[in-house]
Amino acid sequence: AIGVAVALVGIYLGLNAVVVVTGLYQVLTEGHVVTDWTAALTQEHGNVFVMIGVALIVFPKLALGLSGFETGVAVMPHVKGDAGDTEARPTGRIRDTKKLLTTAALIMSVFLICTSFITTVLIPHEEFESGGKANGRALAYLAHEYLGNAFGTLYDVSTILILWFAGASAMAGLLNLMPRYLPKYGMAPHWARAVRPMVIVFTLIAFLVTWIFDADVDAQGGAYATGVLVLICSAAIAVTIAARKAGQRGWTIGFGAISVVFLYTTVVNVIERPDGVKIGACFIAGIILISLLSRLGRAFELRVTHVELDDLAERFIRDVASRTPRFIANEPDNRDAEEYRAKKDQIRADNDLPGTEDFVFIEVTVTDPSEFEAGLTVRGEVLHDRYRVLTVESSSVPNALAALLLHARDMTGVRPHVYFEWTEGNPFANFLRFFLFGQGEIAPVTREILREAESDRDRRPRVHVG
Template identity: 40%
Template sequence: MSDQPGAHAEPAKPHHQSFWLWVMCLTGVDYFSTLGYQPSIAYENAGLLAPLATIVLVLVTLFGALPIYWYVCGRSHGGQGSIGMLAKLVSGWGGKVLVLTLLGFAATDFVITKTLSGADAAVHLITNPNWPLEVPDDDEKTRQAIYVTGFLLMLLGASFMRGFREVIGLAVVIVGAYLLLSGIVIGAGVAHLVKHPEAFHQLIEHIRAGEWYLKESERPLAGTGLFTIIAISLIIFPKLALGLSGFETGVAVMPLVKGRPTDDPKDPKGRVANTRKLLITAAAIMSVYLVCSSVVVACLVPPEHLVKVNAAGAERDGVADKELKAKDRALAYLAHGENREGKLLPFFGDEFGTVYDIATVIILWFAGASAMAGLLNLVPQYLPRYGMAPEWTRATRPLVLMFTVINLIVTVIFRANVDAQSAAYATGVLVLITSGCVASVIDIWQRRTGRWYSRLCWPFLLITLVFVYTTIANVFEKPDGIKIAAFFILAILVTSFWSRWARSRELRFAGFKLPDAESRLMWDTIRDLELTVLVPHRPGRRSLANKEGQIRREHRIPRDLMIVFVEVELDDTSDFVNEPELRVTREEGRYVVKITGAASIAHTLAALALEMAKVGRPPEVHFGWTDDSPVSGTLGFLLFGEGNVPWMVRDLIRRAQPDESKRPLIIIAGTA
């Protein structure tokens, strides 16, 4: 606010808003692009039980994730998503660490989105018959995949370095074309199965006989009965969690959704309603595509082209990755007419398959662009505000360069292998959805009144437990996901706290809020004094009269020089930049400046003195001596906003004001 001393914040520029169906395509470049690899990953993890496990996934999508994010978008309409909700519900250092940990999982999600999408795009290019380079063996295939993935990631980074912007119109074209082509492939498969149900009947017989093409080590239960099959499908479905990736992105694009002209910016009901339409439509489309693609792939793609195990689950010897023609590209395999039933449509073949490959590569590349945009939006929103990142992290180009290097390192580590990265991707997705569940349960609990069982949202609690189980099961089955997430979390925590320590002596002042006209009038009065003497005071320890008598005696302050007492009340000391409330009152004939909502006593006092120095003669700030040791004083300053306050105030003022003639004078004396 311009009428507040020290305020400097500028209002954020409003986003260009569009029809919700078009904005859905921004979600779709991430969500729908998973069809490029999801059907084959589902088969690899569930074998012929993939359709059943996919149905479980769809049920969890429609009756679990969708209701949760229906609620989240109503409570986080600024696009902050589950992390933003939790950030509002928690405070203190524990809350900051929780948010930083979730940022680590979000970074895992977004980074692996880019590297996994690029790796799958490379698979579609390398396996295309028009690919100019020969691929004689698995080592050469891996080498080419790394090179192609790296090129796509560098191209992505270069696009953002030049000022890339998410263009909704381009996303509409890309998603529309990809869904149309995928719909043709999947629809042709479904139509074929309707006309020729023998393949579907054969699938049922294989399932009944226990011939699932599922590794023996991954069969958690013995038997082939109906209940055993259902139980195994329930246990297996967390491995298919890639199909849940669109919800956090769906909430993140909320600022771009056009609402009603009458929407209240603080409660845009029209925008919330349209975002909920977006979520429902995206989930419905994806559910249909997931179920139908899993059935078509299980029925029409030969198992020997997808997995290295036989019907009983035993490893087949001497099978090279090159022989798995449908691996990571099951729908493209059908589009090229390579399936055992022959071409599903007359025009399927290399030409149509190449068109489908190009569409797949484009949407996968654009999914990486969406993830990059998500990271560029997420990092400046939290880390610099928490004081846990240097100011350069607000700039786009350094961040793009840093993330591009990380992408290339991850690609080399995982050898551009889609399946190897799927666990980390699923882990990031599931943790973010689980955090959304937890945030929703806590938020509803705080908003309701009454006995504990009436305040608890039981349906959301049940959904939360489902996602907690799903997350734990995914981590247990594929620990690589939590390992890569732990690396990102550790990197964020270490660099964040190092940055917080390095930036601790920044003034970090966003201005004072003056709540009433009386405070404003008295604030102007004390600032216009010929010389203002500020004395920090902690209420409750001694009376103002006692404090004044002692400070005048020890500091030799004349009786005719007025003292202004300052009382600072700390709020959340883990906050970095805050905007405390300043109220000026008169007590016992003395001026008292009461400041509430502060994050640090030293920063608040330094900011107050510097604000006064802008009008007339710089004030004097008188302190009593402190017995804190250097170590305890520094730790108290960094963690609790207190510590060796006099020395910290002096240091902050010296750093913030290079002109000695304009610096407030810090005086330390006595034993008080």
């Protein structure tokens, strides 16, 4: 497949090179073409500064020609680098990625400048109008005009194939990126990790977009140009910020100027061709809605990938497993002896437990609530010479508690009990706190996660609330 792709790209670039060289040859041999062009520029605009200003104004027209610069980013994960590269220091990958992007940018810049020039001076203006022979296919027009219909037909076929390949590579990029990130953050269901369902989804979206734009090349081109410009504009701003943080004053000014140009180009393109913003806004709204529904639907899902206990934590769990393992969910405040003593006394009083019962405290600290799936690392501590505490860091308190209880049950073969206080406040507000920030109505949510994770009531860890 890679060989076919490389061959296809090579053939297409070769055919384009033939058309460009032929066009440049025609420009050089037909001397009046250049003189007519320069005369028209001088007569219409007067001086060089006016020409530059007009060039900046019409620069957004070339937005679609910038397409391709952004696709280099999709292949960055495939750059191998050096044998000694690590995730922390991928020096070889960074170096080779710079070479890849620089080479691609140089090739595309040469093609873009040359093709813009030869098509401007060799093709009559009226052919670019709607319905004209060069509308949307300027290079194909030159191929037929100067190299014959046989070569022109070959060029048309290669263009169709390369456009298909570009769409396929874009889909491959999405299939590589989306299943890796969206389900991880709860923004897509589990089946989004599978390739085949996502191929069907993306294909249906492609047909939907084609239908919405009535298969109009100009309309779809405007939408695509908007997407390309937004991507390049955001990248230019990001590089400017990175250069500023690195203290590179010259690069900051240079990239800042480029960012301003692309910001202007994006705004003008949006005003002239609002279809791109409309379809983009629809997609963004759809993604946000689906992501919210997905996170809501997966709110009670056990999403801890694995549980790791240090030696002390494992010993605590095995110590209490000789009888009924009893855990107290505690929200750490001062972590002084009085806090743990009062908590234990309250739990005993609320649940009518004798003073001989043994407890282990569990304290969960919320790290990043957006990290929907993650592993769980549990550490054991002995505080004030008598209180055993399991400390956990997680994106969600109920999920961490449920996962730890299930792990303790599987490790010891004994069903554990966990004790909570009722959370003060409005239940709906507490659920929103849990949904957005991983905290809130802890006890009922923990019980619901356990219920969904373990259908057998006789094996499900017991939840007590006082």
